Amino acid sequence: MTPQRTCAGCGGKTSRNMLIRVVADADLHLVVDRQRALPGRGAWVHPAPECVAGAKQRRALPRLLKLPVGAPAPTEEFWHELALAALSEAPPAPTHE
Ligand SMILES: [Zn+2]
Numbered sequence: 001m002t003p004q005r006t007c008a009g010c011g012g013k014t015s016r017n018m019l020i021r022v023v024a025d026a027d028l029h030l031v032v033d034r035q036r037a038l039p040g041r042g043a044w045v046h047p048a049p050e051c052v053a054g055a056k057q058r059r060a061l062p063r064l065l066k067l068p069v070g071a072p073a074p075t076e077e078f079w080h081e082l083a084l085a086a087l088s089e090a091p092p093a094p095t096h097e
Contacts, residue, residue, distance in 0.1 A: 005044040008060040009051025019044040020085050022061055028071040030061055032081045041065055045082065047089040052082050 002015035008022075021033040021042045033042065043064035045051050055061055056079055062071060 005042075007046045007051050007055075008043045008058070008064050009045050009048070009054030012046070014044075014046060016044065018046070020047055020082065020089060022065070022082065024065045024067055024071070028067055030065070030074045030078045032078070032085050034085060045086070047086040049083065049086060052079070052086050055082075 002017055004013045005016045005019050006013050007019060016036065021036040021038075021044055022030055023033045023038045023040050023042050025031050031038070036042075041064075043055075043061050045055050056074070061074060
């Protein structure tokens, strides 16, 4: 059984190896954890443009990562990298249950 994680964009649960992992670095900047190996709390997003957009709109990532108030907002570079990761890792038929 693969552990299930909740997508920050749509709230759907999916096995973790089907999701993109996001972590905050030491300076509280969000980074895309392409290897799913960085230490610390992770947030998860489906590799789907609508889920990336949903996570952005809902400002879900800082909340899920429990970043303190005053942490830097996710940068455009971060969203761009996340969108690229979503494109390159998109499975043939993403499912949203
Ligand atoms: Zn999703």
